[in-house]
Structure formats: structure tokens, C-alpha cells
Amino acid sequence: MTCESQHLGGECMNLEGSGFRLMFTKCIIMGNKSLHVILLIRELGGIDLEIVVVSEYDPEWINEYEQEKVKIRRVLSDVLLRIEHIGSTSIPKLGSKPIIDMMVGVADIQQVSEVYITGLEGIGYEYVFKPDFPERRFFRRGEWRAGTHHLHIYEYESENWMNNILFRDYLKNDSSMMEEYYFLKKKLEQQHKHDRVAYTDGKSDFIGMVIEMAKKVKEREDGQKSQQGGVE
Numbered sequence: 001m002t003c004e005s006q007h008l009g010g011e012c013m014n015l016e017g018s019g020f021r022l023m024f025t026k027c028i029i030m031g032n033k034s035l036h037v038i039l040l041i042r043e044l045g046g047i048d049l050e051i052v053v054v055s056e057y058d059p060e061w062i063n064e065y066e067q068e069k070v071k072i073r074r075v076l077s078d079v080l081l082r083i084e085h086i087g088s089t090s091i092p093k094l095g096s097k098p099i100i101d102m103m104v105g106v107a108d109i110q111q112v113s114e115v116y117i118t119g120l121e122g123i124g125y126e127y128v129f130k131p132d133f134p135e136r137r138f139f140r141r142g143e144w145r146a147g148t149h150h151l152h153i154y155e156y157e158s159e160n161w162m163n164n165i166l167f168r169d170y171l172k173n174d175s176s177m178m179e180e181y182y183f184l185k186k187k188l189e190q191q192h193k194h195d196r197v198a199y200t201d202g203k204s205d206f207i208g209m210v211i212e213m214a215k216k217v218k219e220r221e222d223g224q225k226s227q228q229g230g231v232e
Contacts, residue, residue: 052199054182054189055098061089064100068149072104075119079111080104081156086164088185091171095182100149103164105156112137112153125151135160166214167207181206 065085073080087101088094106112117127125139135158141149154161171178184206192198
């Protein structure tokens with residue numbers, strides 16, 4: 001596919017068909033072909049651009065979670081074992097993109113049937129099929145690439161479940177690591193202002209490091225509890 005877009009500083013800008021959809025792409029030339037990596041597609045009654053914005057911490061994020069929790073519990077009451085507020089908005093004093101991430105634990109991911117998908121749609125959560133992530137069911141509230149609330153459903157106490165809890169709780173209890181994470185996010189915000197995927201990828205090494213540190217702390221604490229339990 002040849003690049004038929006107008007080149008602007010190494011980027012391509014396309015205006016597509018009806019609805020005035022504005023699409024930014026990176027155009028990577030490969031011989032006489034080009035690979036289009038879609039960065040931003042958003043349509044909201046006209047042209048509107050998504051940008052990565054790391055906001056200062058807002059205590060209202062906790063209230064938003066509590067409000068959504070009530071609605072989600074009502075829809076998933078037959079299968080929900082636990083619901084948690086996760087991600088940066090769950091960590092007091094940590095700046096974040098203003099997206100409320102929530103996690104529901106179920107006994108078996110196959111329990112999330114069409115009945116529950118339809119129920120969640122009824123309260124504004126669209127099911128987003130992720131074939132590369134079969135152990136999760138993901139729902140978004142808001143526009144594509146501009147969601148305001150994300151709902152992640154995992155099997156309760158699975159590795160993915162525990163990793164989210166470990167990461168959140170470690171940053172809650174370690175202010176220096178929380179600040180380091182915030183500075184990283186602000187740096188990535190400037191580097192990838194119009195590329196949420198690159199912004200997210202840029203955090204992965206730090207997140208993985210924190211999870212490994214948290215696992216070691218948990219193992220040590222579990223070992224101490226086990227020893228104390230064996231003392232008569």
C-alpha cells in the first residue's frame with residue numbers, strides 16, 4: 001500500500017470519509033510500500049484529538065470508583081467474588097491519566113457470559129474483545145482510545161489479579177517509588193503526547209520491576225508469619 005497521505009514532519013495526516021474522522025498515522029516507508037501505524041482515531045461529532053495527559057491526583061477518583069462499584073456489583077452479583085480499585089487512580093497522591101481502572105474477580109472467566117456482557121453494556125460498559133489476552137475480559141466506558149473507566153475481569157487470585165494488587169499496594173506503602181513512577185509518567189507524557197500505546201509501553205519495565213519487588217516482600221512476610229505460627 002503506497003502512502004497517499006500528506007507528510008508532516010515524518011507523520012501522515014488523513015481526513016477520512018464521512019463524519020470528519022481525523023486519523024494520525026506514523027508512515028514507515030518500506031521500499032515502495034508503507035506501513036501505517038494508527039496512533040489516534042477519534043470521532044465525537046466532529047474533529048477531536050486525544051492527547052496523553054497525566055493529571056494531578058484528584059480525591060474524586062475514589063468517589064467515582066465507589067459509585068461505579070455499586071452499579072457493577074448489581075450487574076455481576078451472581079458471579080462477582082471481589083471488586084477492587086486498581087491502577088494509578090487508586091493510589092492517593094499519585095498523578096495519573098484520569099481513567100478509573102477497576103478489577104472484578106470471578107471463579108471462572110467463562111462465567112462472564114453474554115448475559116453479563118449485555119448487563120454491563122446497560123450501565124455504559126462496552127465489551128472489548130482481546131483475543132491476545134484470553135485470561136481477561138475487558139470493558140470500556142467512553143470513546144475508543146479515550147475511555148473514562150476501564151473494567152478488567154480476571155479469575156480471582158490468579159496471577160494477573162495478584163500482580164495488580166501487589167503493584168498497587170507496594171506504591172501505596174512506598175512514597176519514594178510512587179514519586180519515581182510519577183516522574184516517569186510525566187517524562188513519557190512529554191515524549192509521547194499523542195501516542196497512548198507508546199506511553200503505556202514505556203511504563204512496562206518499571207511496573208514489572210515493582211511487581212517483582214512486591215513479590216519478594218510478600219514471600220518474606222509470608223515466611224515470617226509461617227515461622228510465628230509454628231512457635232508454641
